[in-house]
Amino acid sequence: MLIEQRVKEFLDTELADDNIGVYLEIPEQLPSSLVVFQLVDRGKENHINEVTLEFLSYAPSKYESALLDEKVREAMEKLNETTDITASLGGGNDAPDTSLKRYRYRCYYNLYF
DSSP, X not given: OOHHHXXXXXXXXXXXGGTOEEESSOXXXXXXXXXXXXXXXXXXXXXXXXXXXEEEEEESSHHHHHHHHHHHHHHHHHHHHHSSOXXXXXXXXXXXXXXXXXXXXXXXXXXXX
């Protein structure tokens, strides 16, 4: 199973109560709030797979996108604690999407598995 699929399934479950969709690409029909993530780097060292994932949290307001970013971070900490995937925060910031004209926060995680 691809790491993206494992992370997506985990986040789908973790964010389900908030009705937040998790996608690997921007959907044609944009819900008011969503999380999109993508693989930005991949490697392997000493037989350990490494990837960096970028998570983009979209919401109707800057405040709501910041809250959604925090939910993603909490879920990723839970992924770290409850699975065989080690996830460490690599950074993040406020990053409005000027092409979609939407509020957005982003964070990066380094995953080892």
